[in-house]
Amino acid sequence: MSTSVFETQIRHDPYERHDDMQPVLDEDAVARITRYGETRTVEAGEILFEIGDSQTEFILVLSGLVAIEVDGCDGTTTVVEHGRGGFTGEIDMFSNRKAVVRSVCREAGEIAYLGRDAFRRMLARNADLSETIIRAFILRRTGLIYTEQGDTILLGEDDLGETLALRSFLSRNGHPHKFVDPSDEPDFARRVMETFSLSKEDLPAVIWRMTEVLKRPSPHDVADLLGLSQPSCPRDVYDVAVIGVGPAGLAAAVNAAAEGMTVIAIEGTAPGGQAGTSSKIENYPAFPTGISGQALSSRMLLQAQKFGTDIITPRTVKAIACGARPYTLTLDDDQELHAHAIVIASGARWRKLGLDGEDRLENAGLYYGATPVEAALCEREEVVIVGGGNSSGQAAIFLSRKAHRVHILVRTENLAVSMSDYLIQRIEEAENIELHFCTEVIAVEGERHLEAMTWRDNKTGEEVEKDIRHLFVMIGAVPNTEWLDDCVLRDPKGFVLTGSDLPAAALVAREWDVPRMPYTGETSRPGLFAVGDVRSGSVKRVASAVGEGAISAQFLYKVVHEDD
Ligand SMILES: Cc1cc2nc3c(=O)[nH]c(=O)nc-3n(C[C@H](O)[C@H](O)[C@H](O)COP(=O)(O)OP(=O)(O)OC[C@H]3O[C@@H](n4cnc5c(N)ncnc54)[C@H](O)[C@@H]3O)c2cc1C
Structure with a gap:
């Protein structure tokens, strides 16, 4: 059982909910899922997907036995074996992240397999199956975090700033890892350091799959290694690009993606925004005993991904070219993204x-x-x-x-x-x-x-x-708006002006070029919205940020289809 900080986040052993974590689907469910994919026979010993693979398929076992394994410092452990009605996958199925477990066929048989698009389609059309499968995915990921299993070891001194930044990054991104402070576990640390020829100066170090080592990496380096920083489904032009994955950006992404728009969301540090750093939010409706910011945002994140939002992190938007549409965003790695509509949800910082x-x-x-x-x-x-x-x-x-x-x-x-x-x-x-x-x-x-x-x-x-x-x-609070330059009108403190707060004369002066007034939340540029804490006059609460993000979806839809 874990002795890490995650005990404070995950209070109950997820493995106690074995039936929810590893459900066996009934014959009706097996038949319904199989219709969305293809079937094939598998041989004993065949690897169905390997640790580190991207874009793994959803696998439903029709006959035989399929095992899930993780590699640790002390060898390989079998997490579970699935027979008929069992299925593989965890929350990585909704992102470009590399698999943290291996799937291997133990006994020859037959499987049904669904690619990512078919899998999402199946979930969208079968709410009952969606509930069972997503609950299992969440519990499986939580289980890996709880037991510190997975593909990543972070080795570093507890009180070093660089170590904390990496721990924070892995934790806020829900990436299962084992954290080792050499002064707490000297024998283990020595063994790992000898194996990978690491000196004290190389720490903190991230060891991935017991094969690759990053010495004193930045969160960006780790994100690149784990496959978090690139879109899983790159497009020439997205319908909507959301900047900032705090509550407002997540709500905009969930609702825009649920309306069928193609959405990419870009986050500069880690999903959750300021709310992700809150130990307990007690005024968010529907959680009478309160909910931690991380728990709330990880649910919203998964929901956004379930509807098809592509999320990349940590990537900062450093500039926006707003003279021509579709708008162009330049990220900190100089990558360019194009979108018909933009949601500025970059919030504020202390x-x-x-x-x-x-x-x-x-x-x-x-x-x-x-x-x-x-x-x-x-x-x-x-x-x-x-x-x-x-x-x-x-x-x-x-x-x-x-x-x-x-x-x-x-x-x-x-x-x-x-x-x-x-x-x-x-x-x-x-x-x-x-x-x-x-x-x-x-x-x-x-x-x-x-x-x-x-x-x-x-x-x-x-x-x-x-x-x-x-x-x-x-x-x-200081708004995160430096990157906007003079693209949109802002108030004297730098917060973005929207909707009826925009002076009509200023719109004329700035060549507002569509035959309508700005929608709620729309800035002085058509198709550019600002929601949550970054908006001038916002009330700086999670619920209101979520509300503003959700409201923006209907106007985003109108903007995206304005020329239809
Ligand atoms: C410790 C703490 C406790 C709180 N407790 C409560 C509470 O109990 N109840 C309550 O209602 N409110 C609470 N709040 C306030 C609440 O968290 C905020 O109002 C809410 O998070 C605002 O959401 P947002 O999405 O607008 O912005 P943020 O949460 O600020 O999210 C913005 C995101 O955008 C990212 N970003 C910024 N610039 C860029 C860029 N250029 N490129 C890419 N990404 C970028 C940031 O990294 C951040 O993740 C709390 C805030 C803090 C800090």
């Missing part, structure tokens, strides 16, 4: 403190989000959170369960204006959370990791220096 050393210490003691990955690093330590909004309140309550003491530093005299009442009450009740009003951090220290900081009480002028190694910065 403002920085503006202190010397802040960039150097990012992910090495200084964080802009409090997920289970960061929380695990704060076990029994003292932490500081800067900011008085709901995000800081949530983070404080979440971290207080692991940390020895949590200090919240706010510049104002109380929290009433900036934080919801339920959070204030919980903070007041928590014995290990301490509030410091009218206080700000004025210095951070440390070379490889944050070692100390100084804060000042602005009322008394008193300065306090503390050896605290974890600082969470959650102050004010």
